[in-house]
Amino acid sequence: MNHFVRGNIALDTLPALAELTTLGGRIIKFTRRRGKLLANGVPVTTESEREVSRGRIFFIDELLFVDYDRVFELQSQYGDLETAPLLGTPWPSSQFLSHLLGWAEEQPQTSFFAEYLNYTNLAYMVPGHDDELEPVKYTAFIPTDEVVTASLYADASDPFLLDEELRNTLVLNHLVSGRLYHDDLKAATTLTTLANTTLTVTTSPEGEVEVGGVRVLGPHTFLYNLGNVYLVDGLLGVTDQDIVTSINEFSHRDGSVQQGSKTKLDLNPAVEEPRTSPAPTQDSTPSPPLAPPTTTPTTTTSTTRAPRPRTTTASTTRAPRRRTTTARATRRLPRLTTPQPTSTTPRPTSTTPRIRFETRTEISVSRRVNDGALETVNDSSR
Template sequence: MERLKSHPESVKKLLLDHVVLGQRLDLGIGADLSFTTLGGRTVQIKSKPGGLVANGANVATDKVDVGIGRLIIIDNYLFPEDLTADHSFVQDMTQVLSLLQSGVRVFQHLLARSNVTKLLKKEDDYTVLVPTDRAFQRWHPIDWGFYPFSVPEFTEMVLMNHFIKGSIKQETLVGSNTVTSLGGRQITFAKTNDGMITANGVELVKGDTPINKGNIMFVTEVLFVDEQVVSQLHEEHRDKETPPLLAFPWFGSQFLSHAFVALEADARFKHVTRFLNQADLAFYVSGAGYTFFVPTDAAFNQLRLENAPDNVLASSDKGMSVLLSHFVKTRLYDKDIKDGATFTSLSNRTLHITRKPGLNGTVEGADIIEKEVFVYNLGTMFFVNRVIFGDEIPCDFNSSVVTTVGPSREMTTSLAEEIDATTVPDILLEESTVPTTTTVPVSPAATSEFTPSVISSKKK
């Protein structure tokens, strides 16, 4: 009974294991019965010489009707082993933390997702330093950025370093005491003259929470985590960084939008960005969790597409298929690029990987020249030196093209004569200094190098 008094959750469990919902059991039918309690436990009723037995407990009275329910009186608990079983440190720690309404939810969540508790032996005593939610909140990005506890192996090591073998009480600490955590790090407890206790210089919440086989203390910072540690971790795990929300160019495709912005800033990818801009793949590449094999400008130049119109891929089914063949609906890492591996692209075509030791590998014959370019936690890019299935791109460039050109000071004589400066607003007669976009229909007779001129005029 003393154990039940100190463990209210055990009392609740005990009661649920002795209640059956929705049935008025009739044990007088003389047959063996089996039923499930509200606690999900199974009870076996057997008829033996001398009376009925329920899970080993003798049935003293099999029927006491109370309103719409029924009581069955037995001489022992249905599951007596629950009362005599020796609770471990982990069981009692979990139970105590679960009773707290707030303040340590993050620690509980991270601990439940780790394997740390498997390292604790049932027969040993332990002390745990539990960081408060506010301690973890310090490292959480406000809107977007890197959260160190999104890296599982790092989180597990940090948690291990908050457990100490042996029961340590604040009231017994005097001066300076150094112990070793389960993760092998040194923790030094110190007590100041005014009674404040610190662990590695971090203040502890005053007071112990003793439990069976150990003690719980609460700490105001996460131990062994600082700016330098997080900065280095960030460099190693940029794939865990959350992105800012982009409304442009494609709100519904954050991976594609962030990839486009990154490629647009790189001089090696002028062609793929202009082709993407016309293709508008947001419908196909929605959300996140993709891999993009990105051809360089040199790759498109090999196919003589340097002067191709921006819509050369978007204007045909074959062109769109080629473009979609560079995307895979899976986030791949360098470790996934294995010799003989295959992946299905968004065009539903199979991409074949070959890789020799010491090399980055190839995808459909295109060499991977740069690997694992992370687009936040949205996906990954691999830069390749050839266009995948590039020989299938239509070569007919005789279509209307949207071309961006710079201003020109030249004016054809015939057109200049038609302009009446007196009928044009002054602001339009000032020399143009801003690049102008014009829609130019390219005739079949025009060459692919045709460059339109934008007419400008000076006020006389």
């Protein structure tokens, strides 16, 4: 509407500083500079004038009344109408999941969930269209890094990286079909996650919203026209008992995530000698865990996991269409000065001290995998 004016007007006959009102109610001021006609500073190609039935057409090189501030304003207000750029990786059939991964990787407080999502293969559970080819929208409730680290144990590997079933359960319990705005999160409303669990929405007298007993942090974020994202301060659908059970089940495995094979883990705090042999691949057989020394059990004080250095050696066992992260360092905890028990490897209980947020600094740097070829990581800062 702001590119049309009423009347059959020949612009080259307009006097200097002439003003015309558009059908949208905006004012266009015409000026001349070095023989060129300008409409609000935008050059008008008068030589390309075309006469049509009951009017004229002129061509300009820019949009009128549209600038970056206006675009930003529109994105803030109507971001749910903006078409998402088409992503070919990592999950072409699930644009919401692909864009959610990119969004989570960019946020400083969601790096843990991004890492877990990076190792999933759940595109078939989060399709972009239904059977009638109608687009499907989603809502994601993403736990912050502080929440995730509060659920981990200082003397055990991350179970969400070792246990594929637990990791998939975590991801699916934080995804809901349908785009939910803040007004949709009303008290007593029930939501069904993609893991088929039920979440009940409650509100406090102060107006705070909780989903499944977990507080929702702030307003939603538009993920283009694909769905909405909320930050939450708790885990949904995963209990502390689930985490402890998974740690006990995978206590013999280490913290590296590989497709098709797992390597052994010795939870006995000991310093491992530097490895001289190449890292195991899918075809190699993992070494058995080290047996604990036969000594009399004594009481030891708990230790805090030292920050582990990052490496830039990409795993060669990932599936071609999956994204990959750099391999984790294999350095063990420092050896304790007191003897270790002769029984089986100690397992965490509900009283085991939790890992502190600032001690877990080994977040891997993700790189995409295309057609089975690993992207070379060159980072001189590491």
